[in-house]
Amino acid sequence: EWVNFVDFFHRIIDRLEMTKEQNVTFKRELPKQAIFVEIDADKLTQVLYNIISNAMKYSPEGGQITFSIKEQEDHIIVSISDEGMGIPKENIGKIFTRFYRVDKARSRKLGGTGLGLAIAKEMVNAHGGTIWAVSEEGKGTEISFTLPYDVAEEDEWS
Numbered sequence: 001e002w003v004n005f006v007d008f009f010h011r012i013i014d015r016l017e018m019t020k021e022q023n024v025t026f027k028r029e030l031p032k033q034a035i036f037v038e039i040d041a042d043k044l045t046q047v048l049y050n051i052i053s054n055a056m057k058y059s060p061e062g063g064q065i066t067f068s069i070k071e072q073e074d075h076i077i078v079s080i081s082d083e084g085m086g087i088p089k090e091n092i093g094k095i096f097t098r099f100y101r102v103d104k105a106r107s108r109k110l111g112g113t114g115l116g117l118a119i120a121k122e123m124v125n126a127h128g129g130t131i132w133a134v135s136e137e138g139k140g141t142e143i144s145f146t147l148p149y150d151v152a153e154e155d156e157w158s
């Protein structure tokens, strides 16, 4: 289905912002104009939920989570960044693998099965996009993914 991804992202952030019990602040860097993409909304909801729930889980008290959308020629880049503990360089290639969790001891008390990002990757790939992580230990993590987007088609709509 065709969805204005900016509104769609706002609604998901709104819901998590209203129900969060943690002291984290949300910062939105989202475009004002609509961006129409053809997606499976249920699956993209799951992708965003999996990424954002990690950002919250691994955020420190008072941390900030930033949401952004950048428009490129034929795709958009959606990013969620946090100010959490980060992921060591040697582990970053594995976080999209099923059941993989960085440092079992550290993760155990935070809970989870290690499936969230593997599922997100499958769903992003099924939409023709890619997903990756940029992280610095002690500073934070940014998870980004792309979604194909056709500017020409966009113009026909407006």
Ligand code: ATP
Binding pocket: 050, 054, 055, 058, 082, 084, 085, 086, 087, 095, 100, 101, 102, 103, 107, 111, 112, 113, 114, 115, 116, 117, 118, 141
């Ligand atoms: P689940 O999502 O199934 O509840 P999980 O959160 O442990 O469990 P994933 O979401 O797949 O699993 O993430 C895999 C691992 O990557 C995590 O266990 C954690 O070690 C690391 N990770 C993911 N996101 C972050 C983040 N924002 N900051 C720090 N580490 C992260």
Ligand code: MG
Binding pocket: 050, 053, 054, 112, 115, 116, 117
């Ligand atoms: Mg997770």
